[in-house]
Amino acid sequence: MVTSVGFALKHTVGKFPDEMSHFRYVEDVTNYGLPVYVVPPGSKMHVNRLNHPPLYYELAGGIALLWDNPLVVRMLNVFITGLSMLVTYRAAINVGLKTIPAGFALAVLASFPMFMLTGGAISNDPLSFLSVALFAWGVLRWHLDLSHAIHLMALGGSIAALTKATAAAQVIFLSISYLLVNWRTSYARFRTVTGWEWLVTGLALALVIAWFGYAYFWLGGFYPRSGPGPESGYANAHPDAVRWSVSEHLEKFWNSNRVTTERLYGHGKFFNDRARVQNFQALVGICAALIVASTIWPKNRKQWAFVVPQVLAFLAFLVLFFTQIREMHLVYGYPGAMQARYWFGFVPVLAVIAAMGLQRLPIALQLCALALAVVAGVQLSIAAYTVI
Structure with a gap:
């Protein structure tokens, strides 16, 4: 959390990518009660190219009404990021991880640059990350026949749907993939779901349907926005833009995702960036190997x-x-x-899966992996407070 707080304290509003656009929606809530998705012709209201559902902006706007200070609004995401870390830890404990592997899962989470820095910005990203983490935790508890699984899935799924389309898509993919692999056991488990659990699920679905019904019929679409998207502006500015081949686009897609996983993009250079990135790359490589090992050589069929x-x-x-x-x-x-x-909602559950693989290694190797993750996290925290 030191990293998130450091970013919030050291950087002005607008430093994080799209932060001013998110901030405009928060201002809309303080003035009009909802983000302004439709701007009347001739109005002096701000147009906005973002097309996200309103849940985060309602929460942040409520805080802004009480404390008219962007730093306080940023602290909401510090709190939300803390909840994501708590959910990750609880999932690690539920799956039977011991202290070192559970600590490794948390340290991995704390070493992801933009996962932690969104926690100090005005953005709906942290809430979308939390929603997917909650849903995945619910799936885990369902898989292990633990209580409150339905409640967690309903809570995470509804937050995802009302926060960001990418989070909703991740929840849908998690649902489909789990049911495809576990359809027999899930069918049997569905027969034990209580009336109260069905009620909670129905209420969550009703809330989501109510918002999207309102958005579609009164605002003009499921994901409305008051201004043109960036793709329209780009097309107008670059009418003869070269279209890449599939292979060229895949290469650029890979490189862009790699760089934006490793670095604090949208910022200046940090004094420890080279050493931090090298350590982080080693950590990601170890996590990838552990995830592959957990997938190919699991501890048991249930895992x-x-x-x-x-x-x-x-x-x-x-x-x-x-x-x-x-x-x-x-x-x-x-x-x-x-x-x-955009795919960081998966990071908490992937960190737990990597930790599951780590737990099967000798204790000396576990300690080495934990030390590397902690060093990467500490380097990131230092970077959040220092910019060149």
Whole structure:
């Protein structure tokens, strides 16, 4: 949390990507009660190119009404990021991880640059990350026959739907992949769901349907916005933009996601950036190997039946992510926002899966991996307070 607080204290509003656009919606809530998705002709209201549902802006706007200070509004995301870390820890404990592997999962989370820096910005990203983490935790508890699984899935799913389309897509992929792998056990489990649990699920669905019904019939679409999207502006500015081949686009997609996973993009250079990135790259490589090991050589069949759907959902989302950007590129020439934070909702559950693989290694190797993760997190915290 030191990292998130450091960013909030050291950087002015607007430093984080799209922060001013998010801030405009928060201002809309303080003035009009909802983000302004439709601007009447001739109005002096701000147009906005973002097309996100209103849940985060309602929460942040409520805080802004009480404390007219952007720094206090930023602290909401510090709190939300803390909840994501708590959910990750609780999931690690539920799956039976011991102290070192559970600590490793948290340290991995704390070392992801933009995961932590969104926690100090005005943005709906942290709430979208939390929603997917809650849903995945609910799936885990469902898989282990633990209580409150339905409540967590209903809470996470509804928050995702009312916060960001990418989060909603991740929840859908997690649901489909889990049911495909575990349809027999899930069918039997559904027969034990209580009336109260069905009621909670129904209320969550009703809330989501109510918002999207209102958005579609009164605001003109499921994801309305008051201004043109970036792809339209790009097409107007670059009418003869070169269209990349699939292989060229895939290469750029890979490189962009790699860079935006490793670095604090949208900022100046940090004095420890080279050493931090090298350590982080080593950590990500270790996590990838541990996830592959947990997928191919699971501890038991039950572990495999949980791990495989999570990994499949992550891969399926990446395919959707690329195909959507590819379609936009072909139509408008726009290269697309190929930023890794769009799939960061998966980071908490992937960190737990990596920790599951770590727990099967000798204690000395566990300590080495934990030390590397802690060093990467500390380097990130230092970077958040120092910018060149």
